[in-house]
Amino acid sequence: MSSSNRPSGLIANSGIELLTWGTPNGHKASIILEELKEAYGKDYVFQGINISENIQKEPWFTKLGPNGRIPVVVDHDQGGFPVQEGAAILAYLTRHYDPEHKFSFTDPLDLSRAEQWIAWQHGGLGPMQGQANHFYRLAKERIPYPTQRYVGETERLYGTLDSHLKDRDYIVGEGRGKYSIADIANFSWVNVAYFAGVKLSDFPNLEEWWARVNERPAVKKGTSVPSESQIVNAAYLRRLKDEPEFKQQEEELAELLKKAKEQYNYKYSSP
Numbered sequence: 001m002s003s004s005n006r007p008s009g010l011i012a013n014s015g016i017e018l019l020t021w022g023t024p025n026g027h028k029a030s031i032i033l034e035e036l037k038e039a040y041g042k043d044y045v046f047q048g049i050n051i052s053e054n055i056q057k058e059p060w061f062t063k064l065g066p067n068g069r070i071p072v073v074v075d076h077d078q079g080g081f082p083v084q085e086g087a088a089i090l091a092y093l094t095r096h097y098d099p100e101h102k103f104s105f106t107d108p109l110d111l112s113r114a115e116q117w118i119a120w121q122h123g124g125l126g127p128m129q130g131q132a133n134h135f136y137r138l139a140k141e142r143i144p145y146p147t148q149r150y151v152g153e154t155e156r157l158y159g160t161l162d163s164h165l166k167d168r169d170y171i172v173g174e175g176r177g178k179y180s181i182a183d184i185a186n187f188s189w190v191n192v193a194y195f196a197g198v199k200l201s202d203f204p205n206l207e208e209w210w211a212r213v214n215e216r217p218a219v220k221k222g223t224s225v226p227s228e229s230q231i232v233n234a235a236y237l238r239r240l241k242d243e244p245e246f247k248q249q250e251e252e253l254a255e256l257l258k259k260a261k262e263q264y265n266y267k268y269s270s271p
């Protein structure tokens with residue numbers, strides 16, 4: 001369920017209500033909610049908060065999410081309890097609504113491993129790739145130094161996760177690992193790699209893991225909330241194939257990145 005009008009307040013009075021937009025951080029919340037829906041029949045309501053219209057800065061929104069950013073989840077069954085920040089949302093929803101720990105852990109060491117990779121995403125991958133995306137694509141002018149610095153740091157982080165996934169299917173868990181909120185947190189960013197100027201195919205273990213997670217029905221649904229995304233890898237690669245103008249524009253951006261790396265003598269290095 002969604003509202004087609006400009007949101008101006010909450011619309012539900014029971015269950016979970018998600019305030020979101022089609023971005024990596026937004027997808028974290030909608031993917032776990034779709035997983036919980038599929039696993040337990042736990043339904044939710046969402047409202048699309050168009051961040052380019054600054055709805056997330058309005059007082060009704062910041063009362064719920066003081067940082068003025070999406071996603072925010074409101075649990076009407078806990079007296080309208082609001083949760084901001086992707087990692088806190090993943091933890092809250094699984095603590096309350098994943099009783100069989102299908103996407104979370106009880107073993108304290110696995111729990112710590114999951115927390116470590118989610119912290120790594122929040123403190124590293126998300127902020128660095130966000131800046132890479134900004135300077136590679138969105139900034140009003142192309143500035144070589146920050147472009148190569150942030151894309152380069154994002155590549156270093158991709159290398160770290162790529163090495164971790166060498167002998168594993170999922171980030172945490174016994175044996176080859178168990179799909180969990182640690183995968184959801186990181187997938188949401190790796191799922192927009194190309195858009196930020198990072199070639200996912202340069203990281204084979206990560207690319208295989210991305211494809212494995214992307215195949216899940218709940219992930220497909222979650223990445224289409226509030227509407228189908230044009231920036232995820234699958235949409236990006238489709239556009240590259242089908243739209244000659246887009247392809248040309250992307251080749252120009254890639255060339256600028258290559259020159260920026262040469263100018264500052266960038267060398268890829270990841271543990």
Ligand SMILES: N[C@@H](CCC(=O)N[C@@H](CS)C(=O)NCC(=O)O)C(=O)O
Binds near residue numbers: 068086
């Ligand atoms: N650390 C936060 C970051 C949230 C965030 O940066 N959200 C972005 C969209 S991905 C946003 O709301 N941007 C709009 C704005 O900055 O006003 C999280 O993981 O939830």
